[in-house]
Amino acid sequence: MQIVIQPNADAVAEYGAEQFQRLLSKKADAVLGLATGSTPVALYQKLIARHQAGELSFARATSFNLDEYLGLSPEHPQSYRYFMQQQLFGLIDIAPERTHVPPGDAADPIAACHDYEAAIEAAGGIDLQLLGIGRNGHIGFNEPSSGLRSRTRVKTLTQATIDDNARFFSEGEYQPHLSITMGIGTILDARKVLLLATGAAKADAVKAMVEGPLSAACPASALQLHQHAVVVLDEAAASKLADLEFYRHIERENQLLLQRLGKL
Numbered sequence: 001m002q003i004v005i006q007p008n009a010d011a012v013a014e015y016g017a018e019q020f021q022r023l024l025s026k027k028a029d030a031v032l033g034l035a036t037g038s039t040p041v042a043l044y045q046k047l048i049a050r051h052q053a054g055e056l057s058f059a060r061a062t063s064f065n066l067d068e069y070l071g072l073s074p075e076h077p078q079s080y081r082y083f084m085q086q087q088l089f090g091l092i093d094i095a096p097e098r099t100h101v102p103p104g105d106a107a108d109p110i111a112a113c114h115d116y117e118a119a120i121e122a123a124g125g126i127d128l129q130l131l132g133i134g135r136n137g138h139i140g141f142n143e144p145s146s147g148l149r150s151r152t153r154v155k156t157l158t159q160a161t162i163d164d165n166a167r168f169f170s171e172g173e174y175q176p177h178l179s180i181t182m183g184i185g186t187i188l189d190a191r192k193v194l195l196l197a198t199g200a201a202k203a204d205a206v207k208a209m210v211e212g213p214l215s216a217a218c219p220a221s222a223l224q225l226h227q228h229a230v231v232v233l234d235e236a237a238a239s240k241l242a243d244l245e246f247y248r249h250i251e252r253e254n255q256l257l258l259q260r261l262g263k264l
């Protein structure tokens with residue numbers, strides 16, 4: 001796990017945007033794994049700005065989103081498909097038919113999960129998977145107790161996640177308790193994983209992910225098994241890490257090595 005600590009949330013987004021730009025400049029037809037929630041919004045804004053400045057094109061890229069609420073149609077304003085449309089897809093040059101979000105309105109959600117896995121495989125697998133983290137350590141909608149090798153499936157949301165996400169729904173509005181989410185095994189299959197966390201509310205989850213045991217109690221701890229997992233934190237999200245200075249030291253050494261090899 002590579003731990004990158006940035007001074008603030010804007011620098012976290014900038015670091016993340018740079019990872020996407022580097023990938024797309026090397027591989028224009030890359031397969032991007034995308035995420036929702038409030039954390040990736042700043043990164044998406046930076047990608048949109050780079051696209052508008054003519055520096056970045058998604059014309060040949062394909063995308064797969066992590067998850068979707070079960071029971072919401074793609075047009076529903078609280079659906080993750082709608083969110084992606086508003087926050088990114090509608091503002092860049094990605095081909096709509098190559099953007100994938102699990103279908104929240106599938107007549108047969110179980111079959112839809114199998115189809116989603118098959119579509120990822122048919123696209124050649126995910127090159128770079130973006131992740132946020134829930135306060136209870138969830139990634140996608142893989143709540144605590146999720147199987148560490150799980151695949152895309154229907155998951156029941158915990159009350160904590162429902163409460164955390166209630167801010168996006170208006171009072172009295174139907175809020176789904178079920179989701180379709182890529183599994184932890186699906187996420188671990190991505191060639192590179194980029195998890196962003198900002199703010200003090202994420203500090204406990206970040207500590208459990210980085211320094212806690214590998215455990216289904218903290219689904220994000222599964223990233224300890226990944227060969228190319230990069231965790232980008234602002235100071236607040238990193239504040240409870242015991243070995244903070246060691247992670248900073250490693251990152252400085254990494255930068256020096258890359259500089260020496262001319263790879264920066």
Ligand SMILES: N[C@@H]1[C@@H](O)[C@H](O)[C@@H](COP(=O)(O)O)O[C@@H]1O
Pocket residue numbers: 035036037038039040066067131132133134135138139140141161165
């Ligand atoms: N399914 C999403 C996750 O993918 C996201 O990481 C999490 C944290 O969201 P936020 O970035 O808003 O804190 O919320 C939701 O539950």
